[in-house]
Amino acid sequence: MKTTETKPLLSIKKRLIILTVAASALLIAISWSLIFAEAKHEIHEIYDARLSQSAKLLALSAPQLLQMPSKELERFYDAWYLSISSYAGQNDDVPTPYGHPYEQKLMFQFFNDSGEVLLRSTGAPATPLTTANQLGYHPITFKEQHWRSFLILVPEPANQHIYLVVAEHQDVRNELINEIALSTGIPQLLLVPCFAIAIILLVYYVMKPVGELQQALSKRTVHKLHAIHVTQPTVELSPLINQLNFLLHELDKAWAREKRFTHTAAHELKTPLAVLRLNAENALASDNPEDLHSDLAQILKGIERTDRLIQQLLMLTKVEGNQSFQYTRIDLMACLRESIASLAPLALKQQQTLSLDGPEQFPLDANDILLTSLFSNLIDNAIRYAGDGADITVQVTASNHDSVSIRVCDTGPAIPDAIRERIFEKFFRANTERGDGAGLGMSIIRDIAQIHGGEIQLEGNQSSPMNCFRVTLPTHRKPIEL
Known part of the structure; x- marks a missing residue:
C-alpha cells in the first residue's frame, strides 16, 4: 500500500521575512555596485586629469629644465626623495616638509625621437617608458607593476621632437578605490541585519490579525460556533472573517436543526410507537376476531400517522436546510x-x-x-x-x-x-x-x-x-x- 508523503507546511511569516530580507540585501548589493562603479569612474577621471595637468606643467617648464645638466637635476631629485623617505620612515601616509611619500609612485621622463632619455625623475628607468607614437593615455608595465601614463609632445622651438611621459602607479588609484568601496560598502552591509530586524518586527506586527484569527478559530468547537471578532481587522481579512462568520452561523443553524430534528423525532415518535406496541400486544393476546380487527386497524392507523410524521420531519429538514x-x-x-x-x-x-x-x-x-x-x-x-x-x-x-x-x-x-x-x-x-x-x-x-x-x-x-x-x-x- 502506497502512502502519500505530506508536504511540510509553509510559513507565510518565514517566507515573507526571508524573501524581503533577500530582496533588500540584493538591492543593497546592486546599489553598492552602482556607487562603486560610479566612484571608480570618477576617480579615474580626476587622476587622469591631474596626470595630464602635471605633464603640461612640466612641458611648459621643459626649456629651462633641459638647459640644466641632467645629473645636477637628478642629484636634486635624489636629495628630495631621500629626505622624504628618511622623514616619513615606513609610513607612506604622513606628509613631510619635503613632500609626500606618494611622490615615489610618480615618475616622468623627457626623451627625444632617437630614444635618448634627456631628463628623468628618481626611480624612472634610463630607457623610454613608451614609444613616441603613443600620445595620450596608455597603461604600461614597469618592474612587473602596472602604471598609468600620459605622453605629450613638448613645445620645443628646436627642430628635434622632445616627448614627456608622466606615469602614476596604479596602486594610488586602487587604494583610493578600495577605501571608497569599504567606506560605502560596510555601512550598507550593516544595513542588512538592521533591515532584517525591522522586517521581522514589521511582519509580526502586520501578521498579528492573522495570528489573532488563528487563535479565535482554534477556540471554536461544534458547541461553540459564535461569530469571530478581530481587534485589528484589515481589508484583506475582513471578507474572510465575514465568510467564516457566515459559515459558522450556517453551521450553528444546521447543528441546531439537527438537534431539534433528533429531539423532535424522538419525542414525536415515542407516543405512536408506544401505541403501536400496545395494540400489537393486545392483538397477540386477543382471541376475539372483532377485538383483533380493531387492534389491527389501530395499528394501521398508527403506522399511517407515524409515516406522515416522518415525511413531515424530512420535509421540514429539507426546507430549513436552505438547499x-x-x-x-x-x-x-x-x-x-x-x-x-x-x-x-x-x-x-x-x-x-x-x-x-x-x-x-x-x-x-x-x-x-x-x-x-x-x-x-x-x-x-x-x-x-x-x-x-x-x-x-x-x-x-x-x-x-x-x-x-x-x-x-x-x-x-x-x-x-x-x-x-x-x-x-x-x-x-x-x-x-x-x-x-x-x-x-x-x-x-x-x-x-x-x-x-x-x-x-x-x-x-x-x-x-x-x-x-x-x-x-x-x-x-x-x-x-x-
Whole structure:
C-alpha cells in the first residue's frame, strides 16, 4: 500500500521575512555596485586629469629644465626623495616638509625621437617608458607593476621632437578605490541585519490579525460556533472573517436543526410507537376476531400517522436546510389537480366535497416537488380539521401579471383567534382531538411559500363562515433564501 508523503507546511511569516530580507540585501548589493562603479569612474577621471595637468606643467617648464645638466637635476631629485623617505620612515601616509611619500609612485621622463632619455625623475628607468607614437593615455608595465601614463609632445622651438611621459602607479588609484568601496560598502552591509530586524518586527506586527484569527478559530468547537471578532481587522481579512462568520452561523443553524430534528423525532415518535406496541400486544393476546380487527386497524392507523410524521420531519429538514432547489416552468393547475386527486379518497371517506376553480392552465416558475408538498399539506389540513360533510374549495386567481393567488377554503368550524395567532408556529397543535399531526404542516407551508418568494395568510376572522388560507406566489421569480 502506497502512502502519500505530506508536504511540510509553509510559513507565510518565514517566507515573507526571508524573501524581503533577500530582496533588500540584493538591492543593497546592486546599489553598492552602482556607487562603486560610479566612484571608480570618477576617480579615474580626476587622476587622469591631474596626470595630464602635471605633464603640461612640466612641458611648459621643459626649456629651462633641459638647459640644466641632467645629473645636477637628478642629484636634486635624489636629495628630495631621500629626505622624504628618511622623514616619513615606513609610513607612506604622513606628509613631510619635503613632500609626500606618494611622490615615489610618480615618475616622468623627457626623451627625444632617437630614444635618448634627456631628463628623468628618481626611480624612472634610463630607457623610454613608451614609444613616441603613443600620445595620450596608455597603461604600461614597469618592474612587473602596472602604471598609468600620459605622453605629450613638448613645445620645443628646436627642430628635434622632445616627448614627456608622466606615469602614476596604479596602486594610488586602487587604494583610493578600495577605501571608497569599504567606506560605502560596510555601512550598507550593516544595513542588512538592521533591515532584517525591522522586517521581522514589521511582519509580526502586520501578521498579528492573522495570528489573532488563528487563535479565535482554534477556540471554536461544534458547541461553540459564535461569530469571530478581530481587534485589528484589515481589508484583506475582513471578507474572510465575514465568510467564516457566515459559515459558522450556517453551521450553528444546521447543528441546531439537527438537534431539534433528533429531539423532535424522538419525542414525536415515542407516543405512536408506544401505541403501536400496545395494540400489537393486545392483538397477540386477543382471541376475539372483532377485538383483533380493531387492534389491527389501530395499528394501521398508527403506522399511517407515524409515516406522515416522518415525511413531515424530512420535509421540514429539507426546507430549513436552505438547499439550492431547481426551478422550472410548471403548470400550477396540473399541480393542484394532482394534489386534490391524491387526497380525494380521504375526503370521500369523510363525505366531503373537493372542488377546483381556475383557468385550464397557469404556468409559473417553481419547484414542482415543494409546490406539491405545499398544496398537499394545505388541503390535507383542511380535510382533517373541517369535519364530516364539509365543502373544501381551491380557487386560483391571477392577482396581476407578476403573481397568482391560491385560496383554500373549507366550511368547517371557525378557527379560534387564539389559534390564529400561533397556527404557523412549529410543533403547535390545535384541536388535537380532531387531528393526529405533529404541528409541522402549516410551518412547512409557510417556509415553502417564502422560498418561492411568496407568502401565506389566514383570511377573515372567527365570525367568517369559512376558513380561508390565501397563498400568493410570483409567476416569474428567482428563489430566495430564508
